Every structure is written in C-alpha cells, then in structure tokens.
Amino acid sequence: MNKNQEVLVAEYDSATSGFTKIYEVKDINYAPYILISFYKENDINDTPFRTKLSEWFKGRGIPSWRDKLDLLLHRLNITAPYELLDKAFGLSLSDQYWLKPFDSDISYDDINFFDNDFDYAEFMEASLSINSGQIINETSLKTPNNTTDGMLKKAWIIDNGIRYLLKGGYKNETLQPFNEVLASEICKRLGFNYVEYTIDTYKDIVVSKCPCFITKDTELITCYQIRNNMERHNSLEDYEEYIKKLEDNGIENAREKVENMYILDYIIMNEDRHLNNFGIIRDVNTLKWIDVAPIFDNGQSLNIEYYDEEEVHITGNGRLFYEVKSFDEIIKVVKNIKRIDVSKLDGIVEWFENLLQQYQHLTGYSDRRIHKLCVLLNSQINKLKELQKK
Ligand SMILES: Nc1ncnc2c1ncn2[C@@H]1O[C@H](COP(=O)(O)OP(=O)(O)O)[C@@H](O)[C@H]1O
Ligand SMILES: [Mg+2]
Known part of the structure; x- marks a missing residue:
C-alpha cells in the first residue's frame, strides 16, 4: 500500500522478508519510485522486479552498518533487523508505504x-x-x-x-x-x-x-532512488542530469536549492553527502514532485574523521554524486557564488565556540579541540569570501 492506494497484491515470506509471488499489480505509479523502472506490465513476476521489491522492503529495516x-x-531480543519489519506493517515516518495483510480491513x-x-x-x-x-x-x-x-x-x-x-x-x-x-x-x-x-x-x-519533515501527504525520495536507473557518467554530468530531472518534474529553482546544499557542505566540510542524504519531496496523493527536500544529515563534518589533538590536518574530502572530491572542486558546481551574502555568517564562529563550551562538561572536549574546530570553520568562511572576489 501507499497510504490508501493499493499498489500490488503479493505473497510475503516473513522468514526472509522477501516477496515470493506477485498476484496483481493495481497501480504501479504508486509503487516506490526505485521500483517502477523494473516493472514489466506483461510479466509481473519477472525476477528483477520481484527481487528489487524484496530488496526495497528489506532495505526499510535498520541497516547492517548501524553503529552498535x-x-x-x-x-530488542531479535537476531536480525528485518524481523522488525513485521511488527508494524513496515510503516515509516519518511514515506507512506505499508503491508496490508490480505483480507484484513485495517486502514x-x-x-x-x-x-x-x-x-x-x-x-x-x-x-x-x-x-x-x-x-x-x-x-x-x-x-x-x-x-x-x-x-x-x-x-x-x-x-x-x-x-x-x-x-x-x-x-x-x-x-x-x-x-x-x-x-x-x-x-x-x-x-x-x-x-x-x-x-x-x-x-x-x-x-x-x-x-520529522514528512507529513501524511508526502514522502522522501532520495537521489539514490532517482538516479538508480540512470546511466553513470562523471560526477558533473550525473549532477547535471539530476538537476534536469528535478526541473523536468516541475521543481522550481531546483538548481539553486541543490547548490545551497553544496555551499553548506563547503563551509562545514561535510564528507558524507552520499545519494541517500538528499532528495526530493513527493506528494503521495497526486505523485507531484513538490520540492527539493530540506537539507538534512550534516553531522559528518569539520574534519571529524581526522581530528588530531596535536596538529591541524585537513584531509577530508566531500562527495559529489558517485565521486569523492576536494571541497574546492565540488564548490565549482555553484554557478554564481556571489549570490550568497556571507556577511550573514559574521559572528558564527564565536556562536559555535560558545555552543561547544556549553556542553564541555558532557563531551569532555579540550579547549584546544574547540579552538581547532573554530579555526577550521573560520578558514572555510574566509575561503568562501575569497571565492566571491574572483
Ligand atoms: N527529520 C526527518 N524526517 C523524516 N525522515 C528523516 C528525517 N531525518 C532523517 N530521515 C530519514 O532517515 C534516514 C536516516 O537519517 P540520517 O539523518 O541520514 O541518519 P544517518 O546520519 O545515520 O545517516 C534519512 O536518510 C531519511 O530517510
Ligand atoms: Mg544519512
């Protein structure tokens, strides 16, 4: 189900969290976006589609790489995350898909x-x-x-x-x-x-x-899902294709909005902008693409992986689609960097320092670490100002 809309009727095996047989496809348009391109109208049990359906459902569970x-x-007294998928119809707060037991009148x-x-x-x-x-x-x-x-x-x-x-x-x-x-x-x-x-x-x-940035009427479709059936080229072409796809689907100012994310990533040196960390919001009733999703998941930043109490190493790279690249390269996707009023960031380094100091009793960060984080942030802001002068 996608909210109240029936998508397909299938046999589900909870032991493997896989779909063993598809009986009927009611409306493929309401299926999870990533599945649609695998669907064959004249062969609804075609293996790639059924496999993708199972993978997609299993992928709703907590991933194997979850910390601890x-x-x-x-x-939780279970042996694998997919055991949880049966407990609450597979419902989520990031979309409206769920499994309705056949013949049940649950709504x-x-x-x-x-x-x-x-x-x-x-x-x-x-x-x-x-x-x-x-x-x-x-x-x-x-x-x-x-x-x-x-x-x-x-x-x-x-x-x-x-x-x-x-x-x-x-x-x-x-x-x-x-x-x-x-x-x-x-x-x-x-x-x-x-x-x-x-x-x-x-x-x-x-x-x-x-x-939660999703409502009962919306879903998050990540870039990973959108790009899944698109051919890969280099990161710049992949990026351009993605922007075009958003524009073709009626999202206003898609380019600027996606650029904004890369501007943020530059300032905070976010290393983790993989394709599931951004996307679009779709209306689940009309299937209209509403907007670029608000910017989320920015924690893996400020040289977090490479922190050294003794020295300042700036070794982190950012991500542009399927490629890991330096932040100085990635920021070049922004067509007009001068449109940003960097003076709005005046005082933010002190603001951040103050925030970190407030929680020092819990985090145990040394003054030195806080100072280094602030130096890094300050230097990225200054570099952005330099870019604007070019
Ligand atoms: N505020 C939110 N509202 C709805 N869904 C969210 C929200 N934040 C995250 N999600 C969903 O949860 C997933 C994991 O969250 P994320 O912040 O990316 O965590 P992590 O840092 O572990 O990758 C996201 O990819 C997105 O699908
Ligand atoms: Mg994430």
Missing part, C-alpha cells in the same frame, strides 16, 4: 505513525543508552523505529505531539550533533531550506533532535 547494531539487537488511518502515538521510551533506551540491562517487550516494537536508515544510533520520539528524530554520535565521537546544529544555524542565516536540528541530552548523552 549487535547491542541493539540483543536489547491507514488506524495505524500510521503520523496520527497514532507509539511507545518510544524503551526503544530510545535500547538504541541510545550506554548501559542498559533492559530487554524490551513486544508492544514497544510497534514503532517507526523499525524502519530507520543510516549509520548513527537513532530513535523517533514524540514530544508535545510532534515527531522528532534523535541521533547520537558515531562510536565515541560526539561532534555529529553539534555539526548538525551548526549546519542549521548556517542555513537559517543564508536563507536555505533546511531541517532544524537542536541539541538535546538523553541520560547525559548528547544527541541532535530534529522534527
């Missing part, structure tokens, strides 16, 4: 997690806490936490009726949440469309907190 996955599985309105509350406390503890002897009970597995992507430990929670995603750092690193908040501040000042991240703490662990 073993611990999470132990606390989307009764089960979707946008309207219907879910217990999150136990999952949050299982996912984020360092010491937890708790093994969670079955009812706590009916949550959208069964279908989150990404490497970082995370949990959906409800606060005052709003759905928020909490994200921790990777292993012992805690800079990701601060980088997210810095990115939000930069985007706010420069007028970019972004997801607002704030700092929160859970049991003395620093996490970032951002509201």
